[in-house]
Amino acid sequence: MQPFFVALLIIGIGEIALAIYFLTTIGRQNIRVAVGLLCAFTALWVVAGAFIIHQPQGIHDNVLSRSSYFFGPFIIFSLMYFIMNYPYENKAFDKYQVLWMYAVSLVIGLLGLFSHEVVVKFVSDGMRSYWQNGQLFWLYGGTLTLGYLIVLYFLFKKLRVSTGIIYRRYIAVFVAIIIGGLPGVLFDLFLPMFLGQSIYPVAGPLSTSIWLGVVSYIVLRA
Numbered sequence: 001m002q003p004f005f006v007a008l009l010i011i012g013i014g015e016i017a018l019a020i021y022f023l024t025t026i027g028r029q030n031i032r033v034a035v036g037l038l039c040a041f042t043a044l045w046v047v048a049g050a051f052i053i054h055q056p057q058g059i060h061d062n063v064l065s066r067s068s069y070f071f072g073p074f075i076i077f078s079l080m081y082f083i084m085n086y087p088y089e090n091k092a093f094d095k096y097q098v099l100w101m102y103a104v105s106l107v108i109g110l111l112g113l114f115s116h117e118v119v120v121k122f123v124s125d126g127m128r129s130y131w132q133n134g135q136l137f138w139l140y141g142g143t144l145t146l147g148y149l150i151v152l153y154f155l156f157k158k159l160r161v162s163t164g165i166i167y168r169r170y171i172a173v174f175v176a177i178i179i180g181g182l183p184g185v186l187f188d189l190f191l192p193m194f195l196g197q198s199i200y201p202v203a204g205p206l207s208t209s210i211w212l213g214v215v216s217y218i219v220l221r222a
Helices: 002-024 029-053 068-085 095-114 137-160 164-190 203-221
Strands: 058-060 119-124 129-133
Touching (some): 002 203, 068 164, 095 137, 137 164
């Protein structure tokens, strides 16, 4: 897992740099804040994943081993926050709705972090690594999978009524979110609801560079 550990750290550091840039520059406030938060929470998820897979072989039942499940909800809701405000700020989307959205993320994240009914343990036996999920993982995985699908739905609705350069940018974001987000949703959320295990722990974090790179580039070009 050493090459994956190094790769995830590099990706995480790059995403942290993007987060700092977007959160400290002046521009279309909601969009930059949304992208900055998206980069920040994704970076924390990626770095957490790096240190999780870097643990010694064995069975690990600790906060570190479940930390990636804390950051997952914040990524989905930050992505939703971005889509609601791109390419034009949604004035109806006020700060109270944003606070409510992140409060929901916090509750779901804390369940993933502390509840053994959601995540039981992380197992590394030298041949493979995986999370053993609890009986209520379907609630966690189902909620975030639904959130991801809602993001795609709203993005598709905007895409259908767009033209010109905005249409092309929506297409790029739509494809990037599918290619870059699907591995994490599939292997960390959807399949584990049926398999009882979250296999391929590096698939999702490695693919985040695709959609974050595209989203950041498009926002910077706007």
